[in-house]
Amino acid sequence: MKVLLATYFTIPQEIGGLWPFISELKNGLETRGFEVDILGRTADGSGYTLYNKNLVLHSDELIPLVQGNLAPALNFLPPANYELARYGLELAAASFGLKRYDVIHCQDVIAGLSLSRIKPAHVPLITSVHGSLPHSYIHYLKNNIPSITLEDCQKTATYRYHAALEFAGLQKSCLIHTSSMWFRNRLTSQYGISQDKVETFPYGLNISTLERQQPGMIPHVTPHKKIIIFTGRIVHIKGIPYLIDALHKLKKVRNDWQCWIIGDGELGADSVKKTAKYGLHNDVLFLGKRNDIFPLLKKSDIFVLPSLQDNQPYSVMEAQVAGLPSVVTNTGGLPEMVRHGETGIVVPSANSHSLFLGIKQLLQNDTLRTSMGEQAKRTGLVQWSFHTMIDKTIHMYEKLLYSSPK
Amino acid sequence: MNTLKVLGDLYNSMFHNPIETNVYVEHQIWSKIRANVPDGYKIPDKKMMDIIAKFIEEGTSSDLSKL
Incomplete structure (x- = not known):
């Protein structure tokens, strides 16, 4: 089985748990005979990469034409660069090609939203949601303006923009994976996502990596x-x-x-x-x-x-x-x-x-x-068994491939 | 790799409201993209733009089932 792990964010990342998760997941799936590629934005943010294939497509090749054509539409969006980078990911994914994959497993809702527009109709798309986009924005604001209230954060256009991305990204995924029941409940209650559409199992730790x-x-x-x-x-x-x-x-x-x-x-x-x-x-x-x-x-x-x-x-x-x-x-x-x-x-x-x-x-x-x-x-x-996490991830892929229309 | 720069207008079919941009792009890259995107693919994603507009106007308290 050929799997694409995809993220809107930069890879590899020096901080945070996303990159360790993606790289360990790739290794774990490969030990079970899967072929795995990783798509994301380059570490310096200047382009898009099919990381393990050493393929890079610079934003300069994509964004100027998109920006030129979107200029009027982008005027009302607070984080226009997010929108441009999102379309950039779509175009880069099209350039690298998605037809060879059996499953696309996105690691954030923005990648899920983007790749849902590019993928062949028969390829299922799963999104693992590791964190909340609008809540991350609240904490970004709190880092910079400690006195800002939650209500004021939620009134900002940028917060609402992130909520829109989260809502749409979840809607576009065939299946959603969360690692905690808390996050599952938050997504289902806030965005009206069906419980049937969400798989919940914890991340796993590769003990041998830690021991090294x-x-x-x-x-x-x-x-x-x-x-x-x-x-x-x-x-x-x-x-x-x-x-x-x-x-x-x-x-x-x-x-x-x-x-x-x-x-x-x-x-x-x-x-x-x-x-x-x-x-x-x-x-x-x-x-x-x-x-x-x-x-x-x-x-x-x-x-x-x-x-x-x-x-x-x-x-x-x-x-x-x-x-x-x-x-x-x-x-x-x-x-x-x-x-x-x-x-x-x-x-x-x-x-x-x-x-x-x-x-x-x-x-x-x-x-x-x-x-x-x-x-x-x-x-x-x-x-936190790593092997259990890989078992459940594979089960999630098989559930989509063999039991339901995409 | 041989490069061939062409006017971006050649790919107007990928945009809802193409504008004369005078932007030159790499023919090989954009032709491959155009060949690989699904039928009907266009930028911007109009449905998404509607969702973003609604969220910005009303927050997340709006009736999500209508989107």
């Missing part, structure tokens, strides 16, 4: 101190300010910990400043973006993720299979990942005091912390 990570520099830690670790982007949606506030409270009552913050992002500089203001510069270490996250997790004791919204972050999966108990917020798909009282502690989001109490509880109770970590590893290895 070579340890880099590990900060010196005083032996009696426990390590609290955060891995992810330092952006509004991850709730980092609440973590720093919680650690400020923790420092007032306990001194037996150090926190490692792994990652970078728009709020990095502000977070460092806030940490210094609280006098936590020796307690909270910003280690930047690292390629040895799994070794760092294995040196740690407690994983924390104070997200304001999240679907099924890889960071939690990795922490669990590394044997760490988690303190996460009760938002998005996180409560589906962490069983409160069994594999970690689930606290209300945007609440630094609850976060502080959750971390403190795990810090002060060695037995609880250890047993939750062991349970997290046991369940994580099953729940």
Whole structure:
């Protein structure tokens, strides 16, 4: 079977989970005898690529003619460059050709929308929805205008444009895949998508890939101190300010910990400043973006993720299979990942005091912390099985190919 | 690869409201695209433009079943 994995976004990406997911999915399918190509925008955004075939089509070959013909229509659209790039993806896909594929598996709704216009009628198109376009825009606004309200975000034309793309992309897909029930329910309720059209199964972790990570520099830690670790982007949606506030409270009552913050992002500089203001510069270490996250997790004791919204972050999966108990917020798909009282502690989001109490509880109770970590590893290895994810992905392809009209 | 630049007007059939753009394009690339797109393919996607216009006007609270 020949499969095209397609995304509107740039590949490979240095941050975020999309590229690791796509590349691991490709590898997993190929080990089962599938032929897999990857279509996306080039890493520098200057064109389109059939990545594994080393084929590149520069935007300059496509966009000027589209832009010239669309100029009047684009006037009312706030993000005109999104529209141009979307048509560019359609034309690039036509240039590379889609007739050879048995299944097209898009990794975002924009790619789904674009390729639905280009694909041969008999080729089924599936879209895996990893995140919400309009909600990502809200968090982009919040990163830049912290005081903006949700209602004001939703009134912007750009937010509504993204919602339109999401709605249409979902409509055009033969089948939709979500990794969490939370996201499934959100899509079906917000956009009226039929439950029959949605397959839900979690992402899988390729443990052997994680085990191959070579340890880099590990900060010196005083032996009696426990390590609290955060891995992810330092952006509004991850709730980092609440973590720093919680650690400020923790420092007032306990001194037996150090926190490692792994990652970078728009709020990095502000977070460092806030940490210094609280006098936590020796307690909270910003280690930047690292390629040895799994070794760092294995040196740690407690994983924390104070997200304001999240679907099924890889960071939690990795922490669990590394044997760490988690303190996460009760938002998005996180409560589906962490069983409160069994594999970690689930606290209300945007609440630094609850976060502080959750971390403190795990810090002060060695037995609880250890047993939750062991349970997290046991369940994580099953729940995030890479082979199960590949099995279910193939089942999804077969369901479309052999049981229904496209 | 031999290149041949042609006036983009040659591909007017792929646009709903073609405009005289004076843009030159690579003949080999655009001919291949035109040969590979489905019958009736045109830019812009008019149905999508209607959906975008409706969302921008009304937000997501509109009756989605009518779109």
